[in-house]
Amino acid sequence: MEFFASPDQPDPKFKSFLSDACDMLTTWFATTKQRQPSPPKSDLPDIAPDVEGLSSKKLLDDLYLLMLSSYQPSHPGSLAHLDPPPLTASIVGDMISAGLNNNLLAEELSPSITRLERDLCKWVANKLSMPSTSGGLAVSGGSISNLMALLVARFHSQYSYDSNIVVMASEEAHVSIVRAISVMGLPPESLCQISTDQEGKIIVDSLKSEYYKIKSQGKKCFAVIATAGTTVRGAIDPLKEISDFCLEEGLWLHVDAAIGGVFGLSNSTSKLVKNISRANSISVNPQKVLGIAKTSSLLLVSNKEDLYTCFSTGFPYIEPSRGSEFQGGEIGLQGTRPAEVLKLWMGLRQLGQNGIKTLLDDALNRRAYLHKKLDKSKLRVITGPLHLLAVSPINGDKKMSEYWTITKRDSLLDQNFMLSRPLYKNRYYLKAVMGNPHTTLSHLDELAEILNQP
Numbered sequence: 001m002e003f004f005a006s007p008d009q010p011d012p013k014f015k016s017f018l019s020d021a022c023d024m025l026t027t028w029f030a031t032t033k034q035r036q037p038s039p040p041k042s043d044l045p046d047i048a049p050d051v052e053g054l055s056s057k058k059l060l061d062d063l064y065l066l067m068l069s070s071y072q073p074s075h076p077g078s079l080a081h082l083d084p085p086p087l088t089a090s091i092v093g094d095m096i097s098a099g100l101n102n103n104l105l106a107e108e109l110s111p112s113i114t115r116l117e118r119d120l121c122k123w124v125a126n127k128l129s130m131p132s133t134s135g136g137l138a139v140s141g142g143s144i145s146n147l148m149a150l151l152v153a154r155f156h157s158q159y160s161y162d163s164n165i166v167v168m169a170s171e172e173a174h175v176s177i178v179r180a181i182s183v184m185g186l187p188p189e190s191l192c193q194i195s196t197d198q199e200g201k202i203i204v205d206s207l208k209s210e211y212y213k214i215k216s217q218g219k220k221c222f223a224v225i226a227t228a229g230t231t232v233r234g235a236i237d238p239l240k241e242i243s244d245f246c247l248e249e250g251l252w253l254h255v256d257a258a259i260g261g262v263f264g265l266s267n268s269t270s271k272l273v274k275n276i277s278r279a280n281s282i283s284v285n286p287q288k289v290l291g292i293a294k295t296s297s298l299l300l301v302s303n304k305e306d307l308y309t310c311f312s313t314g315f316p317y318i319e320p321s322r323g324s325e326f327q328g329g330e331i332g333l334q335g336t337r338p339a340e341v342l343k344l345w346m347g348l349r350q351l352g353q354n355g356i357k358t359l360l361d362d363a364l365n366r367r368a369y370l371h372k373k374l375d376k377s378k379l380r381v382i383t384g385p386l387h388l389l390a391v392s393p394i395n396g397d398k399k400m401s402e403y404w405t406i407t408k409r410d411s412l413l414d415q416n417f418m419l420s421r422p423l424y425k426n427r428y429y430l431k432a433v434m435g436n437p438h439t440t441l442s443h444l445d446e447l448a449e450i451l452n453q454p
Protein backbone atom coordinates (compact mmCIF):
# COMPACT_ATOMS: atom_id res chain seq x y z
CA MET A 1 0.00 0.00 0.00
CA GLU A 2 1.49 3.29 -1.08
CA PHE A 3 0.80 4.95 2.28
CA PHE A 4 3.57 2.96 3.92
CA ALA A 5 7.28 3.01 3.03
CA SER A 6 8.22 -0.05 1.02
CA PRO A 7 9.96 -2.80 3.02
CA ASP A 8 11.66 -4.03 -0.21
CA GLN A 9 13.51 -1.06 -1.65
CA PRO A 10 14.24 2.62 -0.94
CA ASP A 11 10.85 4.08 -1.65
CA PRO A 12 11.18 6.90 -4.23
CA LYS A 13 7.83 8.50 -3.38
CA PHE A 14 8.56 8.51 0.33
CA LYS A 15 12.02 9.90 -0.35
CA SER A 16 10.67 12.82 -2.32
CA PHE A 17 7.93 13.38 0.28
CA LEU A 18 10.61 13.62 2.97
CA SER A 19 12.78 15.80 0.80
CA ASP A 20 9.90 18.22 0.08
CA ALA A 21 9.05 18.31 3.79
CA CYS A 22 12.71 19.10 4.55
CA ASP A 23 12.69 21.94 2.01
CA MET A 24 9.55 23.28 3.60
CA LEU A 25 10.96 23.12 7.11
CA THR A 26 14.22 24.82 6.16
CA THR A 27 12.23 27.53 4.36
CA TRP A 28 10.11 28.02 7.47
CA PHE A 29 13.24 28.49 9.55
CA ALA A 30 14.83 30.78 6.98
CA THR A 31 11.84 33.11 6.86
CA THR A 32 11.38 33.31 10.63
CA LYS A 33 12.11 37.01 10.86
CA GLN A 34 9.37 37.83 8.34
CA ARG A 35 6.88 36.81 11.02
CA GLN A 36 6.27 37.71 14.64
CA PRO A 37 7.51 35.39 17.39
CA SER A 38 3.90 34.30 17.94
CA PRO A 39 1.89 35.15 14.82
CA PRO A 40 -1.76 36.26 15.06
CA LYS A 41 -4.60 33.78 14.81
CA SER A 42 -5.41 32.68 11.26
CA ASP A 43 -7.79 30.25 9.58
CA LEU A 44 -6.93 26.58 9.92
CA PRO A 45 -6.82 24.31 6.87
CA ASP A 46 -9.55 21.66 6.57
CA ILE A 47 -9.54 19.27 9.51
CA ALA A 48 -11.48 16.18 8.42
CA PRO A 49 -10.05 13.65 5.92
CA ASP A 50 -11.58 13.88 2.42
CA VAL A 51 -13.21 10.80 0.88
CA GLU A 52 -10.05 10.11 -1.08
CA GLY A 53 -6.64 10.57 0.52
CA LEU A 54 -4.64 13.70 -0.36
CA SER A 55 -1.45 13.88 -2.38
CA SER A 56 1.76 14.60 -0.52
CA LYS A 57 1.86 18.03 -2.20
CA LYS A 58 -1.58 18.98 -0.88
CA LEU A 59 -0.70 17.63 2.56
CA LEU A 60 2.43 19.76 2.66
CA ASP A 61 0.63 22.86 1.34
CA ASP A 62 -1.92 22.62 4.13
CA LEU A 63 0.78 21.90 6.66
CA TYR A 64 2.70 25.00 5.61
CA LEU A 65 -0.38 27.16 6.26
CA LEU A 66 -0.35 25.84 9.79
CA MET A 67 3.38 26.45 10.11
CA LEU A 68 3.05 30.07 9.01
CA SER A 69 0.97 30.84 12.05
CA SER A 70 2.97 28.70 14.45
CA TYR A 71 5.10 30.00 17.32
CA GLN A 72 8.64 30.76 16.07
CA PRO A 73 11.17 29.65 18.67
CA SER A 74 14.00 30.70 16.33
CA HIS A 75 12.89 34.31 16.24
CA PRO A 76 15.55 36.30 18.13
CA GLY A 77 12.73 38.06 19.99
CA SER A 78 11.19 34.82 21.29
CA LEU A 79 12.13 35.23 24.93
CA ALA A 80 8.87 34.62 26.78
CA HIS A 81 9.22 31.07 27.96
CA LEU A 82 11.51 28.11 28.33
CA ASP A 83 10.99 27.09 24.72
CA PRO A 84 14.23 27.56 22.80
CA PRO A 85 14.76 26.61 19.15
CA PRO A 86 15.50 22.92 18.56
CA LEU A 87 18.95 21.60 17.70
CA THR A 88 19.10 20.25 14.17
CA ALA A 89 20.23 16.81 15.40
CA SER A 90 17.31 16.78 17.75
CA ILE A 91 14.90 17.41 14.86
CA VAL A 92 16.44 14.54 12.91
CA GLY A 93 16.30 12.33 16.02
CA ASP A 94 12.60 13.07 16.35
CA MET A 95 11.94 12.27 12.72
CA ILE A 96 13.81 8.98 12.90
CA SER A 97 12.01 8.16 16.15
CA ALA A 98 8.71 8.50 14.26
CA GLY A 99 10.07 6.31 11.45
CA LEU A 100 11.24 3.61 13.82
CA ASN A 101 7.97 3.77 15.73
CA ASN A 102 9.54 1.71 18.49
CA ASN A 103 7.85 1.48 21.84
CA LEU A 104 9.70 1.97 25.10
CA LEU A 105 7.06 -0.14 26.82
CA ALA A 106 9.19 -3.24 26.42
CA GLU A 107 12.58 -4.40 25.20
CA GLU A 108 11.05 -6.56 22.48
CA LEU A 109 9.50 -3.43 20.94
CA SER A 110 12.61 -1.25 21.30
CA PRO A 111 15.61 -3.52 21.89
CA SER A 112 18.37 -1.00 21.24
CA ILE A 113 16.58 2.15 22.34
CA THR A 114 15.50 0.74 25.70
CA ARG A 115 19.19 0.16 26.43
CA LEU A 116 20.06 3.59 25.08
CA GLU A 117 17.51 5.19 27.40
CA ARG A 118 18.85 3.33 30.45
CA ASP A 119 22.43 4.22 29.64
CA LEU A 120 21.66 7.85 28.83
CA CYS A 121 19.73 8.28 32.10
CA LYS A 122 22.71 6.78 33.91
CA TRP A 123 25.06 9.14 32.08
CA VAL A 124 23.01 12.19 33.08
CA ALA A 125 22.70 10.87 36.66
CA ASN A 126 26.45 10.36 36.72
CA LYS A 127 27.05 13.93 35.47
CA LEU A 128 24.89 15.10 38.37
CA SER A 129 27.06 12.94 40.69
CA MET A 130 24.17 10.69 41.69
CA PRO A 131 25.10 7.25 43.08
CA SER A 132 25.83 4.23 40.88
CA THR A 133 22.44 2.71 41.81
CA SER A 134 20.70 5.59 39.98
CA GLY A 135 18.57 5.30 36.92
CA GLY A 136 15.55 6.82 35.32
CA LEU A 137 13.44 7.20 32.26
CA ALA A 138 12.22 9.75 29.75
CA VAL A 139 8.72 11.07 30.32
CA SER A 140 6.40 13.61 28.71
CA GLY A 141 7.49 16.81 30.44
CA GLY A 142 8.39 18.12 33.85
CA SER A 143 4.84 17.98 35.24
CA ILE A 144 4.75 14.21 34.74
CA SER A 145 8.28 13.86 36.14
CA ASN A 146 7.21 15.72 39.27
CA LEU A 147 4.00 13.71 39.65
CA MET A 148 5.87 10.44 39.26
CA ALA A 149 8.54 11.52 41.75
CA LEU A 150 5.87 12.27 44.35
CA LEU A 151 4.16 8.94 43.70
CA VAL A 152 7.45 7.14 44.22
CA ALA A 153 8.18 9.17 47.36
CA ARG A 154 4.76 8.38 48.81
CA PHE A 155 5.08 4.70 47.97
CA HIS A 156 8.53 4.60 49.52
CA SER A 157 7.22 6.24 52.71
CA GLN A 158 4.53 3.52 52.94
CA TYR A 159 1.85 6.19 53.38
CA SER A 160 0.12 5.41 50.09
CA TYR A 161 -3.22 4.74 51.76
CA ASP A 162 -2.96 7.53 54.30
CA SER A 163 -4.46 10.97 53.66
CA ASN A 164 -2.96 12.59 56.76
CA ILE A 165 0.25 13.28 54.86
CA VAL A 166 2.10 16.34 53.71
CA VAL A 167 4.64 17.36 51.12
CA MET A 168 6.72 20.48 51.68
CA ALA A 169 7.84 22.83 48.92
CA SER A 170 8.71 26.46 48.43
CA GLU A 171 5.92 28.93 47.72
CA GLU A 172 7.68 29.41 44.37
CA ALA A 173 7.60 25.73 43.41
CA HIS A 174 6.01 25.05 40.03
CA VAL A 175 2.22 24.68 39.82
CA SER A 176 2.65 21.09 38.65
CA ILE A 177 3.20 20.25 42.33
CA VAL A 178 -0.27 21.58 43.21
CA ARG A 179 -1.72 19.49 40.40
CA ALA A 180 0.23 16.41 41.47
CA ILE A 181 -1.21 16.69 44.99
CA SER A 182 -4.71 16.91 43.58
CA VAL A 183 -4.20 13.99 41.16
CA MET A 184 -2.84 11.93 44.04
CA GLY A 185 -6.18 12.37 45.78
CA LEU A 186 -4.76 14.51 48.56
CA PRO A 187 -6.48 17.59 49.96
CA PRO A 188 -4.92 20.98 49.08
CA GLU A 189 -3.66 21.37 52.67
CA SER A 190 -1.34 18.45 51.98
CA LEU A 191 0.95 20.90 50.24
CA CYS A 192 2.81 22.91 52.87
CA GLN A 193 4.22 25.97 51.12
CA ILE A 194 7.33 27.45 52.67
CA SER A 195 8.18 31.14 52.32
CA THR A 196 11.08 32.29 50.24
CA ASP A 197 13.67 34.97 50.88
CA GLN A 198 14.59 38.09 48.87
CA GLU A 199 16.39 35.89 46.35
CA GLY A 200 13.43 33.58 45.81
CA LYS A 201 15.03 30.71 47.76
CA ILE A 202 13.27 28.61 50.36
CA ILE A 203 13.94 29.75 53.94
CA VAL A 204 15.40 26.65 55.53
CA ASP A 205 14.57 27.74 59.10
CA SER A 206 10.91 28.11 58.04
CA LEU A 207 11.05 24.68 56.41
CA LYS A 208 12.32 23.19 59.66
CA SER A 209 9.84 24.96 61.92
CA GLU A 210 6.91 24.06 59.63
CA TYR A 211 8.08 20.47 59.62
CA TYR A 212 8.16 20.28 63.42
CA LYS A 213 4.74 21.92 63.56
CA ILE A 214 3.32 19.39 61.12
CA LYS A 215 4.84 16.57 63.11
CA SER A 216 3.42 17.87 66.38
CA GLN A 217 -0.03 17.88 64.73
CA GLY A 218 0.35 14.17 64.04
CA LYS A 219 0.73 14.61 60.27
CA LYS A 220 3.38 12.76 58.32
CA CYS A 221 5.65 14.40 55.77
CA PHE A 222 6.43 12.08 52.86
CA ALA A 223 8.65 14.39 50.79
CA VAL A 224 10.41 17.72 50.63
CA ILE A 225 10.69 19.37 47.23
CA ALA A 226 13.54 21.73 46.46
CA THR A 227 13.49 23.70 43.23
CA ALA A 228 16.67 24.14 41.22
CA GLY A 229 15.55 26.95 38.93
CA THR A 230 12.21 28.53 39.83
CA THR A 231 9.88 29.34 36.98
CA VAL A 232 9.81 33.12 37.25
CA ARG A 233 13.33 34.07 38.30
CA GLY A 234 15.47 30.90 38.21
CA ALA A 235 16.21 30.79 41.94
CA ILE A 236 17.92 27.69 43.31
CA ASP A 237 16.93 26.51 46.78
CA PRO A 238 19.82 25.80 49.21
CA LEU A 239 20.30 22.17 48.29
CA LYS A 240 22.94 21.35 50.89
CA GLU A 241 20.99 22.63 53.89
CA ILE A 242 17.77 21.04 52.66
CA SER A 243 19.41 17.70 51.94
CA ASP A 244 21.14 17.71 55.37
CA PHE A 245 17.77 18.24 57.00
CA CYS A 246 16.08 15.52 54.91
CA LEU A 247 18.85 13.11 55.82
CA GLU A 248 18.52 13.92 59.52
CA GLU A 249 14.76 13.41 59.44
CA GLY A 250 14.71 10.51 57.00
CA LEU A 251 12.69 12.47 54.42
CA TRP A 252 12.58 11.88 50.67
CA LEU A 253 14.11 14.81 48.81
CA HIS A 254 12.84 15.54 45.33
CA VAL A 255 14.61 18.26 43.36
CA ASP A 256 12.56 19.85 40.62
CA ALA A 257 15.47 20.74 38.38
CA ALA A 258 13.34 21.02 35.26
CA ILE A 259 15.16 24.28 34.53
CA GLY A 260 18.43 24.09 36.45
CA GLY A 261 19.32 20.41 36.03
CA VAL A 262 21.08 20.72 32.70
CA PHE A 263 23.48 23.28 34.16
CA GLY A 264 24.96 20.28 35.98
CA LEU A 265 26.13 18.85 32.64
CA SER A 266 28.96 21.32 32.16
CA ASN A 267 31.94 21.80 34.47
CA SER A 268 31.67 25.55 34.03
CA THR A 269 28.14 25.70 35.48
CA SER A 270 27.78 22.54 37.59
CA LYS A 271 28.62 24.46 40.77
CA LEU A 272 25.22 26.16 40.41
CA VAL A 273 23.50 22.88 41.25
CA LYS A 274 26.11 21.55 43.66
CA ASN A 275 24.67 18.95 46.04
CA ILE A 276 21.83 18.04 43.69
CA SER A 277 23.38 14.57 43.86
CA ARG A 278 21.95 14.17 47.36
CA ALA A 279 18.37 14.05 46.09
CA ASN A 280 16.33 10.85 46.04
CA SER A 281 14.73 11.98 42.79
CA ILE A 282 15.33 14.72 40.24
CA SER A 283 13.29 16.09 37.34
CA VAL A 284 15.43 17.42 34.47
CA ASN A 285 13.98 18.98 31.31
CA PRO A 286 16.56 19.26 28.52
CA GLN A 287 13.74 20.64 26.32
CA LYS A 288 13.75 23.84 28.37
CA VAL A 289 17.32 24.95 27.97
CA LEU A 290 19.41 22.79 25.67
CA GLY A 291 17.28 22.90 22.54
CA ILE A 292 16.11 19.31 22.63
CA ALA A 293 12.84 19.10 20.70
CA LYS A 294 9.77 18.62 22.88
CA THR A 295 9.14 16.68 24.85
CA SER A 296 12.31 15.82 26.64
CA SER A 297 12.18 15.35 30.37
CA LEU A 298 13.93 12.81 32.54
CA LEU A 299 12.96 11.51 35.94
CA LEU A 300 16.08 10.29 37.71
CA VAL A 301 16.07 8.40 41.01
CA SER A 302 18.99 7.54 43.23
CA ASN A 303 17.84 3.94 43.45
CA LYS A 304 16.24 2.76 40.24
CA GLU A 305 14.49 -0.12 42.02
CA ASP A 306 12.23 2.47 43.65
CA LEU A 307 10.60 3.11 40.27
CA TYR A 308 9.90 -0.57 39.80
CA THR A 309 8.53 -1.16 43.28
CA CYS A 310 6.18 1.81 42.89
CA PHE A 311 4.91 1.27 39.37
CA SER A 312 5.19 -2.41 38.48
CA THR A 313 1.97 -4.32 37.99
CA GLY A 314 3.18 -7.12 35.76
CA PHE A 315 2.43 -7.12 32.03
CA PRO A 316 0.68 -10.35 31.12
CA TYR A 317 1.16 -9.70 27.40
CA ILE A 318 4.85 -8.72 27.47
CA GLU A 319 7.94 -10.96 27.60
CA PRO A 320 10.12 -10.46 30.70
CA SER A 321 13.22 -8.31 30.35
CA ARG A 322 16.16 -10.19 28.81
CA GLY A 323 18.62 -9.07 31.46
CA SER A 324 18.44 -7.96 35.06
CA GLU A 325 16.89 -4.61 34.17
CA PHE A 326 13.21 -3.62 34.29
CA GLN A 327 10.90 -3.20 31.35
CA GLY A 328 10.14 0.45 30.48
CA GLY A 329 6.43 -0.12 31.02
CA GLU A 330 7.08 -1.31 34.57
CA ILE A 331 8.94 1.73 35.87
CA GLY A 332 6.60 4.60 35.12
CA LEU A 333 3.06 5.87 34.72
CA GLN A 334 3.05 5.72 30.94
CA GLY A 335 2.69 2.46 29.04
CA THR A 336 3.54 3.14 25.43
CA ARG A 337 6.31 5.71 25.06
CA PRO A 338 8.00 6.85 21.84
CA ALA A 339 11.71 6.58 21.16
CA GLU A 340 12.06 10.28 21.91
CA VAL A 341 15.21 9.72 23.91
CA LEU A 342 16.88 9.59 20.48
CA LYS A 343 16.58 13.34 20.06
CA LEU A 344 18.18 13.92 23.45
CA TRP A 345 21.02 11.53 22.69
CA MET A 346 21.62 13.01 19.25
CA GLY A 347 21.29 16.59 20.47
CA LEU A 348 23.80 16.10 23.29
CA ARG A 349 26.26 14.38 20.99
CA GLN A 350 25.87 17.03 18.31
CA LEU A 351 26.76 19.68 20.88
CA GLY A 352 29.56 17.73 22.52
CA GLN A 353 30.86 18.84 25.92
CA ASN A 354 32.11 22.09 24.43
CA GLY A 355 28.83 22.89 22.74
CA ILE A 356 26.88 22.21 25.93
CA LYS A 357 29.22 24.51 27.83
CA THR A 358 28.94 27.27 25.23
CA LEU A 359 25.15 27.10 25.10
CA LEU A 360 24.82 27.31 28.89
CA ASP A 361 27.53 29.96 29.37
CA ASP A 362 26.09 32.11 26.58
CA ALA A 363 22.60 31.98 28.10
CA LEU A 364 24.01 33.12 31.46
CA ASN A 365 26.05 35.84 29.80
CA ARG A 366 23.02 37.20 27.94
CA ARG A 367 21.12 37.37 31.22
CA ALA A 368 24.00 39.21 32.92
CA TYR A 369 24.26 41.61 29.96
CA LEU A 370 20.56 42.45 29.95
CA HIS A 371 20.62 42.84 33.72
CA LYS A 372 23.44 45.36 33.43
CA LYS A 373 21.57 47.35 30.78
CA LEU A 374 18.38 47.75 32.82
CA ASP A 375 17.78 51.00 34.66
CA LYS A 376 17.46 49.92 38.28
CA SER A 377 16.33 53.39 39.34
CA LYS A 378 13.11 52.72 37.39
CA LEU A 379 12.83 48.96 37.33
CA ARG A 380 12.61 46.30 40.00
CA VAL A 381 14.63 43.39 38.60
CA ILE A 382 14.30 39.89 39.97
CA THR A 383 16.65 37.18 38.82
CA GLY A 384 18.81 34.35 40.13
CA PRO A 385 21.91 32.42 39.12
CA LEU A 386 20.34 31.02 35.91
CA HIS A 387 19.29 32.61 32.63
CA LEU A 388 15.93 34.08 33.67
CA LEU A 389 15.11 37.61 34.65
CA ALA A 390 11.90 39.55 35.28
CA VAL A 391 11.17 43.27 35.61
CA SER A 392 8.43 45.46 37.00
CA PRO A 393 8.29 49.21 37.66
CA ILE A 394 9.97 50.08 40.93
CA ASN A 395 7.02 52.17 42.10
CA GLY A 396 3.30 51.54 42.25
CA ASP A 397 1.04 48.73 43.36
CA LYS A 398 -0.23 45.51 41.78
CA LYS A 399 -2.75 47.37 39.59
CA MET A 400 -0.08 49.71 38.31
CA SER A 401 2.27 46.78 37.58
CA GLU A 402 -0.57 45.09 35.68
CA TYR A 403 -1.13 48.17 33.53
CA TRP A 404 2.58 48.65 32.90
CA THR A 405 3.19 45.02 31.95
CA ILE A 406 0.22 44.88 29.58
CA THR A 407 1.09 48.10 27.75
CA LYS A 408 4.80 47.31 27.68
CA ARG A 409 4.17 43.75 26.49
CA ASP A 410 2.08 45.08 23.61
CA SER A 411 4.64 47.64 22.55
CA LEU A 412 7.35 44.97 22.77
CA LEU A 413 5.27 42.70 20.53
CA ASP A 414 5.01 45.55 17.99
CA GLN A 415 8.80 45.49 17.95
CA ASN A 416 8.95 41.70 17.70
CA PHE A 417 9.96 40.93 21.26
CA MET A 418 7.83 38.39 23.07
CA LEU A 419 8.09 38.35 26.87
CA SER A 420 5.73 36.66 29.33
CA ARG A 421 3.80 38.32 32.15
CA PRO A 422 3.92 36.30 35.38
CA LEU A 423 2.32 37.36 38.64
CA TYR A 424 4.97 37.10 41.35
CA LYS A 425 4.45 37.99 45.01
CA ASN A 426 1.45 40.16 44.23
CA ARG A 427 3.01 42.14 41.36
CA TYR A 428 3.06 41.59 37.62
CA TYR A 429 6.41 41.27 35.91
CA LEU A 430 7.69 40.93 32.37
CA LYS A 431 9.86 37.85 32.18
CA ALA A 432 12.69 37.31 29.71
CA VAL A 433 14.33 33.91 29.27
CA MET A 434 17.78 34.06 27.72
CA GLY A 435 17.88 30.57 26.25
CA ASN A 436 17.55 31.64 22.63
CA PRO A 437 20.95 31.44 20.89
CA HIS A 438 19.73 33.72 18.08
CA THR A 439 19.30 36.66 20.45
CA THR A 440 22.35 38.91 20.11
CA LEU A 441 23.66 41.60 22.43
CA SER A 442 22.32 44.26 20.09
CA HIS A 443 18.84 42.73 20.39
CA LEU A 444 19.28 43.00 24.15
CA ASP A 445 20.33 46.67 23.83
CA GLU A 446 17.11 47.25 21.94
CA LEU A 447 15.06 45.31 24.49
CA ALA A 448 16.61 47.15 27.46
CA GLU A 449 15.95 50.50 25.81
CA ILE A 450 12.24 49.68 25.45
CA LEU A 451 12.01 48.36 29.02
CA ASN A 452 13.82 51.39 30.43
CA GLN A 453 11.40 53.83 28.80
CA PRO A 454 8.72 54.89 31.33
Ligand SMILES: Cc1ncc(COP(=O)(O)O)c(C=O)c1O
Nearest residue numbers: 141142143174176229231256258
Ligand atom coordinates in the same frame (compact mmCIF):
# COMPACT_ATOMS: atom_id res chain seq x y z
C1 LIG B 1 10.45 24.52 37.67
C2 LIG B 1 9.49 23.86 36.74
N1 LIG B 1 9.12 22.59 36.99
C3 LIG B 1 8.27 21.91 36.20
C4 LIG B 1 7.75 22.52 35.09
C5 LIG B 1 6.76 21.76 34.23
O1 LIG B 1 7.37 21.32 33.07
P1 LIG B 1 6.49 20.88 31.78
O2 LIG B 1 5.93 22.14 31.20
O3 LIG B 1 7.50 20.21 30.92
O4 LIG B 1 5.43 19.96 32.25
C6 LIG B 1 8.09 23.84 34.77
C7 LIG B 1 7.56 24.51 33.59
O5 LIG B 1 7.91 25.61 33.26
C8 LIG B 1 8.99 24.53 35.63
O6 LIG B 1 9.33 25.80 35.40
